[in-house]
Amino acid sequence: MTESTAQPGTESADGPAAGIDAGIDAEVLALAGRLFEAARTGDTGLLTAYVDAGTPANLTNDRGDSLLMLAAYHGHAATVTALLERGAEPDRANDRGQTPLAGAVFKGATEVVDALLAHGADPYAGMPSALDAARMFGKDDLVARLTAR
Structure with missing residues (x-):
């Protein structure tokens, strides 16, 4: 991951979620x-209300970014934890092969890294993996966290 490549959640609008028909109702x-x-802004209450009411915890946008990916990338540990507790997959990669853990490492979101690891996220999953990203960007403190399992 580099600053010059598209990162999760940097788009201004989300397209249809994966599996939604192009003719779907505009309200949906x-x-x-x-x-x-x-997910981007860390509105845990709104997200948990909808997930608890039946919205898939692994809902993805047109780039494959899940709600968890967006919350993790933007550093919202409480939102990440709430989504994980509701069944969000910690290692679900987006269309670029990036995982929520790698996104959190890239952003230096230590609390998010800890939450993901506590819920079983794999530091070796994805391309680049979270461990590779930590090494690539010289984040020795995160390398230590990721390998202390």
């Missing part, structure tokens, strides 16, 4: 957009 798409924005 607007709701999905609000949920992805809630």
Whole structure:
């Protein structure tokens, strides 16, 4: 991951979630957009209410970024924990092969890294893996966290 490549959650609007028909009702798409924005901004209450009501915890946008990926990349540990507790997959990679853990490492979000590791995230999953990203960017403190399992 580098600053010059597209990162999870950097798009201005989300396209249809994976598996949603292109002709889907505009209200459903607007709701999905609000949920992805809630993940980016750490609106745990909104996300948990919708997931508890039946929204898939692993909902993804048109780039394969899950709610968990967006929350992790933007440093929202409480939101990450809430999604994990509701069944979000900690190692679910986006379309670029990036995992939530690698995104959190890239951003230096230590609390998010700890939450993901506590819920079984694999430091070796993805491309680059979280461990590779920590080494690549000289984040020795995170290398130590990732290898202390």
